[in-house]
Amino acid sequence: MNDGLLPAEILDRLKARHAEPQRHYHTWAHIEALLAWLEKTAGWIHDRSAVELAILYHDAIYDPRARDNEARSAALLLSELDGLLPKAMLASAETLILATAGHSMPGTADHLLRSDSAFFLDMDLSILGTEPATFESYEAAIRREYAFVPPEDYRAGRSAILRDFLERDRLYFTDYFHNRLDRQARSNLARSIARLQQA
Structure with missing residues (x-):
């Protein structure tokens, strides 16, 4: 993980979210598994920080009864990190998170972001x-x-x-x-x- 990408207090809040009682698979262990894949595939990733943010936030909101977890997780990313990290990085991470709703490639013309999306979605389905x-x-x-x-x-x-x-x-x-x-x-x-x- 990139040292210092997120302030410690924000990272701690994310870990607490992933310890919620309704979670059995979508826990911090899932996040760590994807971060391990990020390390293995780093040579193919174009915006490592955006992909790391997507990994950290893509299940930040997880209610098995809801149908908008991905949108709410992306919104949380933007609300918590606006002003802390570059807007372009946050926008890319948002696109990646929203792509997990249907596990389909986003409709962006940015070929580098599409490549990162492919790797991120594959990481998420590696299980x-x-x-x-x-x-x-x-x-x-x-x-x-x-x-x-x-x-x-x-x-x-x-x-x-x-x-x-x-x-x-x-x-x-x-x-x-x-x-x-x-x-x-x-x-x-x-x-x-x-x-x-x-x-």
């Missing part, structure tokens, strides 16, 4: 391509976050989400993540969908 045990722990944590959803409704909704990813021609936008994670991710997704349908 799908982990070894089976880690993926199963992830799926169990997501279920706990949606414990308020009745079993039948959860199975239908979760199956639809996972199937949407599985049916994409390209699950990961970058060759870096595609070559490393695609095969395992598709295996994990197919296995989880089958289990949900059999439950």
Whole structure:
């Protein structure tokens, strides 16, 4: 992480948000995992600070019952950091965060920002391509976050989400993540969908 990018008090508030009781996967451990990917892919990232901000803030607001977490997280980034960091950096981070709503590329003509978006979105979905045990722990944590959803409704909704990813021609936008994670991710997704349908 870039030393001094955020004041300590702001970073502490972000960590406190990620310790909220409704979170089981979307915790600070998720943020740390993405920061580790940022270190590994630093050579391909054009605006490292903007990507780091997006990582730190993309789940800052997380209410499993809400549909606007991404927009509210981006708004929090702007409200907390306006005047502290360059507006262009904040605007790029905002674009990255908003792209996580549908995990699709933003409609910007800025090819460098599109490249950073591809890496950031792939980092966020890297969990799908982990070894089976880690993926199963992830799926169990997501279920706990949606414990308020009745079993039948959860199975239908979760199956639809996972199937949407599985049916994409390209699950990961970058060759870096595609070559490393695609095969395992598709295996994990197919296995989880089958289990949900059999439950």
